Amino acid sequence: MSNLSTKRLTKELAELQKKPPGGVTLESADNLSQWVVKVEGAKDTLYQNEVFWLRFTFPSNYPLESPEVVFVRNIPIHPHIYSNGHICLSILYDHWSPALTISSVCLSILSMLSSCTNKERPPDDSRYVAHAAKSPKQTNWAFHDDTV
Amino acid sequence: MMDDRELSEASDAPHSPDRSGIAARALTQDEPDAGSLWNVLSASSTTESGVRFSIDLDDLFSTSDKYDYVDEEKISQHLICHVCHNPMLSPVKTSCGHTFCKGCITRTISLSGKCPVDRTRLGTPQPSEESPAQSFDLHPADRIISNMLDELRVRCPFRENGCVFETQRQFIKSHVRSECEYLAKKCPNRGCERLVIQRDWDEHLRSCEWRQVECDECKETFTWGEFQNHSSTCPAENIVCPHCETQLLRRLLVEHTSTLCPRFPIGCLHSSFGCMWLGERLLLSDHLPSCPYEAIKGFLEKQRIVNDRITRENESLKRQVAGLTVEVTGLRQQLGVVSNVQNRSEWAPRNALPENNMESGEMSPVGLSAWMEDGLFSQDEGFYGPPQSHPQLPLGGVPYPPHDHMVPPLLLQEFAIENERLSSELTAMRAQLETTELRNNVAIMNESVKVRDEIHGLRALCHQLQAQILLLLDVPRKGVGGSSGAGGPGVGSATARTDALDGLAAASNFVAAISGARGSRGARIPGMSSSAPPSPQSSNNGSTANSNHTNVLKL
Known part of the structure; x- marks a missing residue:
């Protein structure tokens, strides 16, 4: 962990504990490099009353490089979320920006869930899960759905 | 101008409070020199940047998180860098119009080539090393932004050491510097490991326990702590003799008291002979x-010399005795x-010694060792004198002369070897003898068994013959008539029994005679028909008689 990432993660951690965005709660942050965040499905969406957990793993040059974000424990059924927890979301990979924060990533994922109209697995789910690397950051993603 | 200054200052020393502890640690490691305080500080900063920031960030001073901002949470979000989340430096x-720390945006563009906020592509993907800012098309931020950042209030980085100074960010460097x-x-x-803040510096140098001082008297240099002890031992100091109150240098005191000082208490010159006088x-x-010793000092002196000589002699004799004991x-x-x-x-006992000596020319071990022990070490004879109690021993071929002072060890060894050889020979011979004896015994035993069997066989034969004879004698008596006299055969039977016991030949003769007598009478015994007809020739032949016996046995 570089000094820059340590400093920034410390700030973000304090921020997330002090005033977390709606529907987002910090579950655990045993060390600065891996956190678990609880997100609750927004009201009046398909995921209302459902609770999910996101695991953030931070690289040493965070925020210049994106964190690894996957669903754990309870994987939501969503066209962009594979059953192994991997999320097909551009800001987590190619479109990551150092200006993004943990809060903003959580809100983006919540918004992605909220905009879902049909609860189903991605069409290539079983094929992807069978061959996917451990970290979704090693996947070569193709982003085609601009509606979320 | 402000921008330029700010940019250049970024490469200067850091100033946030947590710097002070690090600086102190680094200072502890640094070898102190004659440099100014500022020199020492920058040296420690360089060290630290080399250790902690050389991997991830090239330039330690491009981040602003080292500053200790006053009321940091109240700083406007517009002044916070989107990348590091600190007030921009x-x-x-x-x-595209966004403002960042110079270091943050440079690194971001190097990685992604885009603005972190709106993802506008910025600069060339592979910037030149020398001036990344230019290749990324970056410009100093608006003056108003710089001024607002410069006016943020920060605390002195040496707050831990006691400095409570607060000032605008732009002035904190000059504060630390001057x-x-x-x-x-x-x-x-x-030797002094203390960290001293600048305020106490001069006073500490004046009072440090480890400062160097020079002794005014002996011109040697010491630390102050050592000097405290030195002042009571300096050899060049003028002191007063405690006995005669003469003034002199300390290093001369010992000489003075031992030879000159008239008041120093000494003993009489004859104290070694026993005079108890003690005085100045x-x-x-x-x-x-x-x-009283003065009068006889000549005699005492002579006695002392004699005594010394005797003591020396005694010493040398003791040494000689020790050497001899070892030998x-x-x-x-x-x-x-x-x-x-x-x-x-297991040689012969001691009393058989003379014969052995005469015969073999060797000595019994018992006798030898006894002689050695008796003779060699008896006080009367001296250490190596020949013994009187065994005058005969050195004779009889013992190969060393009686008046030799040493028994040659080589001869003793030969003795031992010869002895060993002879005794082993003896053992071998004894074993051979035993084997032979055993073999003979076995052979005799076999023979005697055979003979005994034969005797048994013969004895059985005789018994049978006796029985037959009795039978034969009975048959004619019954067959011919009861009147033919019972007394005759009774006597004949007794005679035949005695003869049969005497020998084989006698028995056979006896049978032949009986048969002849019976044949002449024309009487026959059933089953004896083949051999029954006797002939006078064969009756005298031993071998024929034997065969007859065999046939008889078959009955």
């Missing part, structure tokens, strides 16, 4: 005329070896 503006009295530096005195040196001349011990060990060898071979 050396702010620069992108072509005003702050709480920079810490290690004391330059060898100047009174000695008064004492001597009355000293004797060695010889005793050699003898022990020889005795052991000979005892093991």
